[in-house]
Amino acid sequence: VAPKRERLNEAEGKLSIQMQNLNTKRAELKEVEDRLQALNDEFDAMNIRKAELENNIDICSQKLDRAEKLISGLGGEKERWIEAARLLGHKYINLTGDVLLASGTVAYLGGFTVDYRLECQSEWQTVCKEKQIPCSSDFNLSSTLGDPVKIRAWQIAGLPVDAFSIDNGVIVSNSRRWPLMIDPQGQANKWIKNMEKTNKLSVIKLSDATYLRRLENAIQFGTPILIENLGEEVDAILEPVLLKQTFKQQGVEYIRVGENIIEYSHDFKLYMTTRLRNPHYLPEVAVKVCLLNFMITPLGLQDQLL
Numbered sequence: 001v002a003p004k005r006e007r008l009n010e011a012e013g014k015l016s017i018q019m020q021n022l023n024t025k026r027a028e029l030k031e032v033e034d035r036l037q038a039l040n041d042e043f044d045a046m047n048i049r050k051a052e053l054e055n056n057i058d059i060c061s062q063k064l065d066r067a068e069k070l071i072s073g074l075g076g077e078k079e080r081w082i083e084a085a086r087l088l089g090h091k092y093i094n095l096t097g098d099v100l101l102a103s104g105t106v107a108y109l110g111g112f113t114v115d116y117r118l119e120c121q122s123e124w125q126t127v128c129k130e131k132q133i134p135c136s137s138d139f140n141l142s143s144t145l146g147d148p149v150k151i152r153a154w155q156i157a158g159l160p161v162d163a164f165s166i167d168n169g170v171i172v173s174n175s176r177r178w179p180l181m182i183d184p185q186g187q188a189n190k191w192i193k194n195m196e197k198t199n200k201l202s203v204i205k206l207s208d209a210t211y212l213r214r215l216e217n218a219i220q221f222g223t224p225i226l227i228e229n230l231g232e233e234v235d236a237i238l239e240p241v242l243l244k245q246t247f248k249q250q251g252v253e254y255i256r257v258g259e260n261i262i263e264y265s266h267d268f269k270l271y272m273t274t275r276l277r278n279p280h281y282l283p284e285v286a287v288k289v290c291l292l293n294f295m296i297t298p299l300g301l302q303d304q305l306l
Contacts (some may be wrong), residue, residue: 090136097128097135102144110171111182111291114164141167145174157194160187160296168292175290178242178270180230184277188294189228192271196224205229212237216257222267230274234285241270242288 091098101124109117121139128135142151146166154169155161165187172179181188193201202218202225204211211227218225219241234242237258246255246264255264277295 094134094136097125097133098139098144100128100133101125101135101139102141105141105167106145106171106174106290110168110175110179111286111293113293113295114297117164117167142170146170154191154195158187158191159195162302164297165294168294171290171292172271177288177290178272179292180272180274180281180289181292181294182276182279183273183294184275185294185296186275187296188292189226189273192224192226192273196226196269196271199224201226203228206231206235212258215241216260216262218270219255219257219264219268220262222265224269224271226271226273228273230272232276232279232281234272234281234289239288 101121104124105117105121109120112120125135125137125139140163142163146169150173151159151166151169154166159165159169168181168188169191172181183189193203200223202214202223204214204225204227206227206229208214215225217223239245240256244255246253248254253264253266254261272289273294281291
């Protein structure tokens with residue numbers, strides 16, 4: 001029995017040594033596996049970083065390509081900008097005279113034909129030069145006071161495309177008095193109806209039984225109104241409206257229409273048209289409105305047909 005126990009103890013000793021070696025190797029293996037996992041994690045992180053850098057390279061390449069195209073395009077725009085700056089400088093120099101001519105046209109020339117307007121403008125230009133007031137030799141009302149976007153919208157609404165009609169639109173837009181348009185062909189009527197359709201335009205005649213009530217509603221609620229087919233006389237009830245004779249009470253603005261006093265909205269607009277070809281309005285009427293000649297001329301007809 002003793003020898004067997006001795007061999008058993010010897011075997012157990014060897015087993016203990018081997019187990020220690022095994023545990024050591026396992027610890028070393030665990031260390032290696034941990035290092036491998038760390039390297040794998042670092043590798044994955046580097047792959048993600050690589051993908052991000054490649055994506056950034058693509059984005060930067062696209063930005064660079066767009067920048068090169070933009071620089072190329074801007075290089076082409078340089079000449080246009082230089083020319084635009086030159087024209088603006090020229091306009092700035094002539095601004096005083098051009099605004100003077102434009103103001104005179106809006107205030108005084110609306111009721112005249114295109115030929116007479118051009119004749120008056122030419123005479124005014126001569127006077128400006130004599131008085132050393134700089135003005136454009138090729139003065140144009142729509143270029144001075146017109147907005148191309150608005151003009152295009154007017155034309156879509158039915159305003160004829162000839163220069164005379166465009167000038168009429170500019171005068172309507174800039175005059176402080178309500179427009180009375182000489183419109184035998186109905187062009188101004190059509191334009192106003194289309195332009196103000198979305199603003200709840202009311203269309204009336206002075207012969208309508210309800211015209212006064214509808215006028216009062218338009219003034220009070222700030223909607224546009226068109227009085228069409230006017231004769232050579234204008235109802236005296238309209239005088240306070242034409243002259244914008246408003247007054248304030250307790251901070252609210254009012255106007256008298258006939259026997260009634262109603263609240264006045266500054267969104268209110270008044271348009272008037274007549275189909276008379278050559279109306280003779282009394283001076284006391286003409287000074288209260290912005291008289292405009294929308295009668296088509298041979299030149300205007302030619303421009304419209306072309």
